[in-house]
Amino acid sequence: MKLAFTTLVLALAGCGVPDNHGYGWDYDARGESRLMLRYAPALQPSALNFAEASSVEFYESEFAWMQNCSQLSAPAPFVILVEPGALGTGGYYYQYPSLIVLETSSLGLLRHEIAHYLLDYNTGDLDSGHTSAMVQPGGCVSGPVIEPIPPIEKPGP
Numbered sequence: 001m002k003l004a005f006t007t008l009v010l011a012l013a014g015c016g017v018p019d020n021h022g023y024g025w026d027y028d029a030r031g032e033s034r035l036m037l038r039y040a041p042a043l044q045p046s047a048l049n050f051a052e053a054s055s056v057e058f059y060e061s062e063f064a065w066m067q068n069c070s071q072l073s074a075p076a077p078f079v080i081l082v083e084p085g086a087l088g089t090g091g092y093y094y095q096y097p098s099l100i101v102l103e104t105s106s107l108g109l110l111r112h113e114i115a116h117y118l119l120d121y122n123t124g125d126l127d128s129g130h131t132s133a134m135v136q137p138g139g140c141v142s143g144p145v146i147e148p149i150p151p152i153e154k155p156g157p
């Protein structure tokens, strides 16, 4: 019993990790949705995809897409970009506190990590086994790139 109590105390101490899983809390950009993005120093201004990858609006629109597609909502996440190979997996979703980390070479995994976050936030199960329809081929992660919403056409005569 004492061992179980000690384990519980250690588990609780791990909640609300003060150093944000070792990444800290600094960010380079914060969007209207309050999504926080850190891209430096992993993403250099000389990178071919710098304009898109450093744009907080890109992450916000992808997050909006995933919320609309899944019909799940959550506060805007914190996204941190790291150098290629830093994770070995391309992307990673951390719980308690929620954090999405992506290698700059794996931005295509953004929707996948958002799916883990939305499932974790809404159900408490981040779906580490990847059984959710959201992360399957044809699911929300492979939906089309967001286009502006077209104007509503007037009904015909």
Ligand SMILES: [Zn+2]
Pocket (backbone or CB within 6 Å): 112, 116, 128, 130
């Ligand atoms: Zn995954």
